[in-house]
Amino acid sequence: MLIRPMKVEDLDKVLVIENESFISPWNKEQFLYELKENPFAILLVAEYQGIICGFIDFWITFDVAQLNQIAVHASLQKKGIGTVLLSDMINRVQSQEVNRITLEVRTYNEKALALYKKFGFRKELIKEHYYDNGDDAIFMIKEVGEC
Numbered sequence: 001m002l003i004r005p006m007k008v009e010d011l012d013k014v015l016v017i018e019n020e021s022f023i024s025p026w027n028k029e030q031f032l033y034e035l036k037e038n039p040f041a042i043l044l045v046a047e048y049q050g051i052i053c054g055f056i057d058f059w060i061t062f063d064v065a066q067l068n069q070i071a072v073h074a075s076l077q078k079k080g081i082g083t084v085l086l087s088d089m090i091n092r093v094q095s096q097e098v099n100r101i102t103l104e105v106r107t108y109n110e111k112a113l114a115l116y117k118k119f120g121f122r123k124e125l126i127k128e129h130y131y132d133n134g135d136d137a138i139f140m141i142k143e144v145g146e147c
Ligand SMILES: CC(C)(COP(=O)(O)OP(=O)(O)OC[C@H]1O[C@@H](n2cnc3c(N)ncnc32)[C@H](O)[C@@H]1OP(=O)(O)O)[C@@H](O)C(=O)NCCC(=O)NCCS
Pocket: 021, 022, 068, 069, 070, 071, 072, 073, 076, 077, 078, 079, 080, 081, 082, 083, 084, 105, 109, 110, 111, 112, 114, 115, 116, 118
């Protein structure tokens, strides 16, 4: 499994995963903004034998990293790819003087919650009606500075 920076040429495959994974998926323009214009954004893909299996998008702003999206192709989940992507992010932010990683996740997203719990994220608070459709979010934090 190769973890490498996302390229514009990956976007069609990334968007397939995006559309099957999220209730309010990002469109191509949003990814292009992240890739080309957002100076804080880091986007990585997990590639195996030329196939894009998943991706992760996070921002590093000073000492905080925000995990925006992590997704693995539906047919390839539960094989450890999400773990590899999140481990890679954590390794990268640890080398950049980041103290904490934050994220929001829908309260009922059991698969994601299990992944985050495995990595030691703690539930900090509930953000009510955080998402466009009115769903609440759990705001989670992982301290990384002391690791
Ligand atoms: C969340 C997601 C990225 C996990 O990716 P994955 O490749 O399946 O994750 P892994 O195989 O590395 O599993 C990591 C842990 O997640 C948990 N997990 C994964 N799938 C699970 C499932 N179906 N049921 C329960 N727990 C699950 C387990 O704790 C697992 O650890 P373990 O295998 O050591 O027990 C994937 O389910 C996904 O793409 N979901 C849709 C998009 C999404 O909701 N993203 C998060 C919000 S931004």
